[in-house]
Amino acid sequence: MLDALDFLDDLQSLGLNEFFGVPDTVLSDLISAIEARAGGDGLTLRVTSNEGAAAGLAMGSYLGSGKPAAVFLQNSGLGNLVNPLTSLASAKVYGTPMLMLIGWRGELRDGVQVKDEPQHGFQGEITLPMLDLLGVPHQVIGPDSSRAVASEAASWMLSSAKYGGKPAALVFRKDSFYPLPKDSRPDSRFPRREDAIAEALSVLGRDTPVVATTGKISRELHELLYRKSLTTPAFLTVGGMGHAAMIATGLASGMPDRKVACFDGDGALYMHAGSLATSAKADNLIHLVFNNQVHDSVGGQATAGSALQLDVIAAAFGYSAVARVTEIDDIAPAIQAAMATPKSSFIEIMVAPGARPDLGRPKEHPTEAKFAFMRAIGTSVD
Numbered sequence: 001m002l003d004a005l006d007f008l009d010d011l012q013s014l015g016l017n018e019f020f021g022v023p024d025t026v027l028s029d030l031i032s033a034i035e036a037r038a039g040g041d042g043l044t045l046r047v048t049s050n051e052g053a054a055a056g057l058a059m060g061s062y063l064g065s066g067k068p069a070a071v072f073l074q075n076s077g078l079g080n081l082v083n084p085l086t087s088l089a090s091a092k093v094y095g096t097p098m099l100m101l102i103g104w105r106g107e108l109r110d111g112v113q114v115k116d117e118p119q120h121g122f123q124g125e126i127t128l129p130m131l132d133l134l135g136v137p138h139q140v141i142g143p144d145s146s147r148a149v150a151s152e153a154a155s156w157m158l159s160s161a162k163y164g165g166k167p168a169a170l171v172f173r174k175d176s177f178y179p180l181p182k183d184s185r186p187d188s189r190f191p192r193r194e195d196a197i198a199e200a201l202s203v204l205g206r207d208t209p210v211v212a213t214t215g216k217i218s219r220e221l222h223e224l225l226y227r228k229s230l231t232t233p234a235f236l237t238v239g240g241m242g243h244a245a246m247i248a249t250g251l252a253s254g255m256p257d258r259k260v261a262c263f264d265g266d267g268a269l270y271m272h273a274g275s276l277a278t279s280a281k282a283d284n285l286i287h288l289v290f291n292n293q294v295h296d297s298v299g300g301q302a303t304a305g306s307a308l309q310l311d312v313i314a315a316a317f318g319y320s321a322v323a324r325v326t327e328i329d330d331i332a333p334a335i336q337a338a339m340a341t342p343k344s345s346f347i348e349i350m351v352a353p354g355a356r357p358d359l360g361r362p363k364e365h366p367t368e369a370k371f372a373f374m375r376a377i378g379t380s381v382d
C-alpha cells in the first residue's frame with residue numbers, strides 16, 4: 001500500500017505538477033493529498049466537469065509548458081476521454097504526452113472480477129483491453145505494490161508517454177493507498193440531502209416518475225422508497241454520470257401528459273451541462289438539483305463550479321421557471337409551483353455534504369429494476 005503524500009512527492013519529483021480530473025473513490029486519498037498541496041509547492045489542481053475536459057487541459061498545459069500533466073479519473077470516465085484521446089492526443093494526431101491515473105472499479109484479479117456494483121462490471125472487465133486498443137501503455141498498481149515499485153512504474157510510464165509522444169497510464173486497484181485522516185466536514189447550514197429527498201418525494205407523490213443521478217442520491221432515494229414502502233416509480237441512473245437529466249427528458253417526451261422529475265447532483269450536472277439547453281425545452285420536466293457543492297459520493301471533493309448558482313445558469317439555458325431553496329420548509333412550495341406550471345422548471349436545492357455511513361445499495365440487478373420501472377409507469381414492452 002502507498003502513502004498518498006509520499007507517492008505525490010515521487011510524482012512531483014518526476015516533474016508532474018499539474019493535476020486535472022474528476023474524482024474517484026479508489027484515488028480519493030491521492031486526490032486529498034493533491035488538494036492539500038494545491039496552490040502552494042508549484043502544484044495545480046483543477047477538478048474538471050468531465051474526464052475529456054481534463055485531457056483538454058493536459059493538452060493545453062503541454063502546449064504551454066512542454067511538460068506532461070497528470071489526468072486522474074475513475075475507469076467509468078474512460079468513455080468521456082476516448083474522443084480527445086483518439087482524435088487529438090494520440091501519437092497518430094498531435095502526439096501529446098500525459099500520465100493518466102485511473103481508479104479501477106470492477107477490477108480483475110487473476111482474471112476473476114472482484115465483487116463491485118453492477119455498473120462497474122463491464123467497464124472493469126474491458127479497462128485494460130480498452131487501453132491496449134487505444135495504444136495507451138499502462139501498468140497496474142495494487143495494495144501489494146511498494147512505494148519503490150509504484151514510483152518506478154510512474155517513471156517508466158511517464159518516459160513512455162514522453163518518448164512515445166502519447167498518453168500512458170497507471171491503473172490503481174482498490175486499497176492501493178493507505179487511508180489519510182479525513183478532515184471533519186465543515187458545518188453546513190443547509191438541510192441533509194436525505195431529508196431534502198424525503199421532502200421532495202412526499203410532494204411528488206406516487207404518480208410522478210423520478211429519474212435519479214449516479215451515486216448517493218440514487219442510493220438515498222432507493223432506500224427511502226423501500227423504508228417508507230413508497231410506490232413512486234424510480235429509475236436509478238447507476239452509471240453514465242451526467243446523463244440522468246437526458247434520460248428524464250427522453251422519458252418526459254415519451255409521456256407528455258405526466259410530469260417527470262429528475263433528481264440530479266451538481267457534479268453530474270456540470271459533467272454534461274450543455275444538455276441543459278435540451279432539458280429546458282421539456283415542458284413537463286421538473287429538474288431538481290441537490291447541490292452540496294461537492295462530489296459527495298466519491299470523497300467530497302469540490303465540484304468544478306462549486307460556488308456557482310445553478311438557478312441562474314438554468315434560467316440562462318431557457319428553463320421557464322427556476323427557484324433556489326436553502327431551507328427544508330421551502331422545498332414543498334417550490335415543487336408544488338413546478339407541478340402547477342405548464343412549462344419546464346428547475347429547482348436548485350442547497351444541501352449539506354455527507355451521508356449516513358450505513359447507507360445501503362440497491363439489491364436488484366439493473367435489468368430487473370428497469371423492467372419494474374417500466375411496468376410501474378405503464379410501459380408495455382414489445
Ligand SMILES: Cc1ncc(C[n+]2csc(CCOP(=O)(O)OP(=O)(O)O)c2C)c(N)n1
Pocket residue numbers: 022023024074076077078080213214215216217239240241264265266267268269292294295296297298303
Ligand atoms: C463518467 C464518470 N466519472 C466519474 C464517476 C465517479 N463518480 C460517481 S458519483 C460521483 C460524484 C457525483 O457528484 P454529484 O453529482 O455532485 O452528487 P453527490 O455525490 O455530491 O451527491 C463521481 C465523480 C462516474 N461514476 N462516472
